[in-house]
Amino acid sequence: MTDDYAPHRSDELPPDSVGIVEPRTQHFSDSLTLACGRSLDEYDIVYETYGELNAAKSNAILICHALSGHHHAAGYHSADDKKPGWWEVCIGPGKPIDTNHFFVLSINNLGGCHGSTGPASINPATGKPWGPDFPALRCRDWVASQRRMMALFGIEQWAAVIGGSLGGMQAMRWALEHPDEVRHCIVIASAMRLTAQNIAFNEIARQAITSDPEFHGGRYLEHETIPKSGLALARMVGHVTYLSEDGMGEKFGREIKSGNFQIGQDDKVEFQVESYLRYQGDVFSRSFDANTYLLMTKALDYFDLAREYNDDPVEAFQHAKCGFLVMSFTSDWRFAPSRSREIVDALVAARKPVCYAEIEANFGHDAFLLPIERYLKTFSAYMLRVKEEVNRAL
């Protein structure tokens, strides 16, 4: 996830922002049975909402976040907050997910590390952090916990469930498992399942974390430490692979940060890209929980949309009743356009309504977080249709 969104001037918030937002925490004391067979007796979900829920409760949008995402998708937490939520380009008044018309719910997924119950939370059975004992989670578990939030607001059907990357997997799972509760499913830079290469990169990230001596078998919090360098490495792998070669070339080229190429110099030259990566890794390692990273990458690896539908994506999508918008980005090589076209092909074969846009963009997988004109236009046009449907039904 990029950190490059331009900070606003601290004396005023941008007019197309949802403005100051406040996260809230919802406690659930009904046990939730998980795909792994275990259950959580109680848990918290932290969430934010933007816009107003209409009286018919028909204008609700669910945002599903990706690997390193969280509930804070739009707006600012204070007037001094330097950075807005991670999807500020897409959520706000007049933006694709237009908060003048929609009510947006954005939650931190169960197992996360930004306020919802996860491996860094206290296990009530032991009084210690869950750590590696936190149950394995699947996309369907997130769908189940999101559905409880839905009930809380009295929403019977989402106007749209929207997600990029791992978030797109959750959106598709929603469409298959609760077809009557989803009007539109928007799947951005995602896939029906990971490739071997993608699993391999996730495994490298996990190995980096678990082979850090500070990992302590996942019980690092009990040892009052964190596997900082392992997590930083994991992030660096993610960062390089979520960007495109051209995007990195444009951003860094072979620019030198320090040193020079004079003969007589030992290895003193440092390229910009090296210090940038180390900085990104360092920042991430101090703000993200290592066990959450392991849990999220496993959920990614295990996701296989059609597994329970005879490995047939057409059979799988036959269960859906919603409209689909699928978008991909030309330079995204971890969730390549060919993966999105597989989704579209299966939807077409299942005779489902689908719009597909393959967006020319230079920034790899991270493109879904960036203000790319055709992306935002296409997204807005589709959402306008969703809004008109909502209005017609009123």
Next chain:
Amino acid sequence: MTDDYAPHRSDELPPDSVGIVEPRTQHFSDSLTLACGRSLDEYDIVYETYGELNAAKSNAILICHALSGHHHAAGYHSADDKKPGWWEVCIGPGKPIDTNHFFVLSINNLGGCHGSTGPASINPATGKPWGPDFPALRCRDWVASQRRMMALFGIEQWAAVIGGSLGGMQAMRWALEHPDEVRHCIVIASAMRLTAQNIAFNEIARQAITSDPEFHGGRYLEHETIPKSGLALARMVGHVTYLSEDGMGEKFGREIKSGNFQIGQDDKVEFQVESYLRYQGDVFSRSFDANTYLLMTKALDYFDLAREYNDDPVEAFQHAKCGFLVMSFTSDWRFAPSRSREIVDALVAARKPVCYAEIEANFGHDAFLLPIERYLKTFSAYMLRVKEEVNRAL
């Protein structure tokens, strides 16, 4: 570098192999001044030769190895040896580099860890391993030390200097710095300089090594340990990025090594690609020196063919007097065909004779080590021309 070359039957060596070969060590006691300004007072070079040097000494080929390569490029070290040298597909009787006609010299580069003097060798000044005190090396230093080997054999001109990847960088450096001593330069899956993405992957590998607590600032041998998990991680990054997505997909798909996807299982499923990567990382970490890996990746990052020629590759190549064969592989994304085309474009603009072949192949950067039909045919055809030139001059 792939480890998949089929082992021979132990009761006989393949007839198209150079057979049993023996590495030799050459000691140099004349000081070698390096690009970094420091010098090595004395050093060893381990090497192998295949085929016979003719009386005119005009049939000599120099092989330059890549990041994790070494002198053992062809043949077997004993009748029981399970695996041949790393370029067995290209070197041998009747193969592209035909040992019935050519004399082949293959050395382990200075700074290596397979017998030539490197960071794991004893520093005569301290009686301890060089470790991080070993001087930084550049491609030109390897060229200089290879040139001393050349003199030893009384060779005045190479019939060809040949290398893949980092080896191709050395071959190009030879062509520019010693134009009268190279008749042909064969550059395979290489580049005039690395992209930011490539530098980033190397930096991740280095961070994995140096952040391993067993690294001890590079003095791990003095601590009687090695940064095993860091080196394994570095290798895993290399392995994934040197393969193509399709190649990995073909080889592993989402095949499961253990566990199953039944509901009620925690994270027990292990994909084939995960255990394969861990195995490869483990093997490598026990056979390669971490400081050598750092040194070699730095030489890769710093290489910039045209830096001293006003950053103009055309001006650079104007110094060359040899013929060029450039080859690339369609699925190689770390040394992509576009990088090879840059070399070819510069050569054409410099009015140098160049043949270029872009080989359709599925195995990423590793393709240059594999028996791909069009690759071997093109390579053989060019080498036939080199042989005919040698014969005509006799």
